[in-house]
Amino acid sequence: MRVDGKAEGPRQSMSWLHTWASLILGWLLYAIFVTGTLSFFQNEITVWMKPELHQSVPSQSQIQQSQVALNYLQQHHPNAGSWSIQLPTSRQNTTVVNIRGANEDPRARRGGTRVILDSATGEVLEARETRGGGFLYRFHFELYGLDRIWARWIVGIATLLMFVAIISGIITHKKIFKDFFTFRPGKGQRSWLDAHNATAVFALPFHLMITFSGLLLLLFTLMPWGIERVYENRGAFLQEQRQALIETPKQERSQRPAAPAESEHDPQRGRGERGQKQVQAAPLADLAPIIADAHKQWPNNPIGTISIVAPNTTKAEIELRALHGESVAHRNIYQSLSYNGVTGVEKPDDGSSLNNPSVPAAIYNVTTTLHEARGVDLPLRWLLFLSGILGTLMVATGLLLWCVKRAPQQEKQGYKSLGYRTVEVLNITAIIGLPIACAVYFYANRLIDANLEKRSALEIRCFFIAWGLVFIYALIRKHRQAWLDMLALATLLFAALPIFNFMTGGTPLWSSISNGVWVIASFDLAMWVLALLFAFSFIKVKNHQALSSKKPKAGKAAQEHDE
Amino acid sequence: MINTMNNPAPMDSLDPIGHPHVLAKKKVKAKPQTPLVYRLMILYRFVLALVGGYVLSALSAIAIAEVFIQQRASAAMSATLIAFCVYCGAFIWVFMVQKTLKASLGIMVPSLVLWLLIKWLGN
Numbered sequence: 001m002r003v004d005g006k007a008e009g010p011r012q013s014m015s016w017l018h019t020w021a022s023l024i025l026g027w028l029l030y031a032i033f034v035t036g037t038l039s040f041f042q043n044e045i046t047v048w049m050k051p052e053l054h055q056s057v058p059s060q061s062q063i064q065q066s067q068v069a070l071n072y073l074q075q076h077h078p079n080a081g082s083w084s085i086q087l088p089t090s091r092q093n094t095t096v097v098n099i100r101g102a103n104e105d106p107r108a109r110r111g112g113t114r115v116i117l118d119s120a121t122g123e124v125l126e127a128r129e130t131r132g133g134g135f136l137y138r139f140h141f142e143l144y145g146l147d148r149i150w151a152r153w154i155v156g157i158a159t160l161l162m163f164v165a166i167i168s169g170i171i172t173h174k175k176i177f178k179d180f181f182t183f184r185p186g187k188g189q190r191s192w193l194d195a196h197n198a199t200a201v202f203a204l205p206f207h208l209m210i211t212f213s214g215l216l217l218l219l220f221t222l223m224p225w226g227i228e229r230v231y232e233n234r235g236a237f238l239q240e241q242r243q244a245l246i247e248t249p250k251q252e253r254s255q256r257p258a259a260p261a262e263s264e265h266d267p268q269r270g271r272g273e274r275g276q277k278q279v280q281a282a283p284l285a286d287l288a289p290i291i292a293d294a295h296k297q298w299p300n301n302p303i304g305t306i307s308i309v310a311p312n313t314t315k316a317e318i319e320l321r322a323l324h325g326e327s328v329a330h331r332n333i334y335q336s337l338s339y340n341g342v343t344g345v346e347k348p349d350d351g352s353s354l355n356n357p358s359v360p361a362a363i364y365n366v367t368t369t370l371h372e373a374r375g376v377d378l379p380l381r382w383l384l385f386l387s388g389i390l391g392t393l394m395v396a397t398g399l400l401l402w403c404v405k406r407a408p409q410q411e412k413q414g415y416k417s418l419g420y421r422t423v424e425v426l427n428i429t430a431i432i433g434l435p436i437a438c439a440v441y442f443y444a445n446r447l448i449d450a451n452l453e454k455r456s457a458l459e460i461r462c463f464f465i466a467w468g469l470v471f472i473y474a475l476i477r478k479h480r481q482a483w484l485d486m487l488a489l490a491t492l493l494f495a496a497l498p499i500f501n502f503m504t505g506g507t508p509l510w511s512s513i514s515n516g517v518w519v520i521a522s523f524d525l526a527m528w529v530l531a532l533l534f535a536f537s538f539i540k541v542k543n544h545q546a547l548s549s550k551k552p553k554a555g556k557a558a559q560e561h562d563e
Numbered sequence: 564m565i566n567t568m569n570n571p572a573p574m575d576s577l578d579p580i581g582h583p584h585v586l587a588k589k590k591v592k593a594k595p596q597t598p599l600v601y602r603l604m605i606l607y608r609f610v611l612a613l614v615g616g617y618v619l620s621a622l623s624a625i626a627i628a629e630v631f632i633q634q635r636a637s638a639a640m641s642a643t644l645i646a647f648c649v650y651c652g653a654f655i656w657v658f659m660v661q662k663t664l665k666a667s668l669g670i671m672v673p674s675l676v677l678w679l680l681i682k683w684l685g686n
Contacts, residue, residue: 001605001608003601007661008661014659017659160647164655167651167655171655216643216644216647223620223621225624225646226624226627226628226638227628227643229624229632230628237636240636241640358637358640359637361640
């Protein structure tokens, strides 16, 4: 794409495309990357933002955990239509129980009364009103305050440009393998390019996965045409995709109606029967042997939820669902076991087995399950999170590289052109402004009165006000000084957060570590890691001038994320 | 967005072909301003890539779903997966090709063919 229209090779034209396609929505992409990466730990963020829940320290044994929940339910809701108990996990330190009436579908996704319990004492906990990590998660693909369809289209186009940028970046790159092992620190533009390449190539499979699945997750907005041609509506399509994964033997199905009603666990049928015959009261089976049995059957998968339909009656049924998914290729399929709620005997399973998904379904399932980290265990989640950080750094270094490359020319012409200055200001606003806005969001969570009405909207307002202030600051301050000030501010804000946490009602770091409540401890520790990162960047930028006054050609030395 | 493209000089310094120094100097003296025609061409290509690429990919999704309608589930999913790749490929094609006319035809002709195919299969 040369101005003079001279012939150029594909690598040159792709380098041009890579630069400009990335720049157009680069800041938006950066924001999507930051909020998306944080969303891998949205549970942890939400727990941190509800200090009323911090006191709960679950016991190690799932039998004891379920006993606490059961005691509460038996005491307060013995005649409910159904109970469901979400046991505490490594990502949630409380027990959540859901109580439904006899006329509600026990397997519905919504509805019922939700109560949060202290996992050790069974005390009911009331948390403050906050969107928590959910705000960041929603921002990741629906932005904020925009019409949902528009927002998804904007994010979708940004994702497409990201996809184009990755592919054109790969084409531009001749020596992809060699460049990965090349890092030349303190060499100005060269170092920035190396840092950009290293973060891009190191996590390249992740970048491809996250971008492509990002498009797929928006497929009903962006590209419904193929599906609409085949199916009447999206529900039919999704149902068929899911059904293709589970194989129910045909014999079994024809035998089913003849089987005794007890082994039937169709909710419709169960309810109908309840209405006809008077259901007798009967004590609920002991959960301890059932849980022990489940642990034996799922040695590597803890129990996620326990549902009890028609508790304390002869029709009682107990169903256990595993915490982690079957595999990433089987989207949203979890193992489950059901038991008779009176005798505690396991019911024969329906003989269904898992099919291997077809190739297109497998691509969709694997990439989108990883993108959303659904039912994924903690080590894989951390790996995804770290890859997300690399992606964030890739976008950040790419944006900075645009300026670094053009800095000598700007210096030569003696003034900063409007386009260049715009990119400079927006870089500061996005790259450092967004983390500051997140920190302010966390502070606002604790500073705004816990009982105030509509406080969650106020928290979000604080987030955007902070972001806007950084923009104004970047506009009026000199470029380098703005970077230094904002990096210093970010360092202070993040370093103080763990201290602020226990001063405003949260669990202090030492006690969350000694109690092994890593949900809270890891948030506090992560804040300090971020503070270190910003402090390191601050020192690099600060020392940079001394270097450039001696060697003016060095450009911006590798300052930020060059490790 | 297009306004920020002030000068492609940094590209030249990367360019290994020819005599970059002489070229760069000449250009700075002769043309400090980017010609309007060039800017319009870039704008046109972005529109072509975004809109034309989308039309092409949507048509290819419909065509693939239509051709393989016997295997409903796989057809619908594959059509969507491939459509996104076509979109990306079309985008890259538009900027890889030297001549703007060739870039336009490269999007329009396949779109037309797919459209005719869908019409023909629909009957």
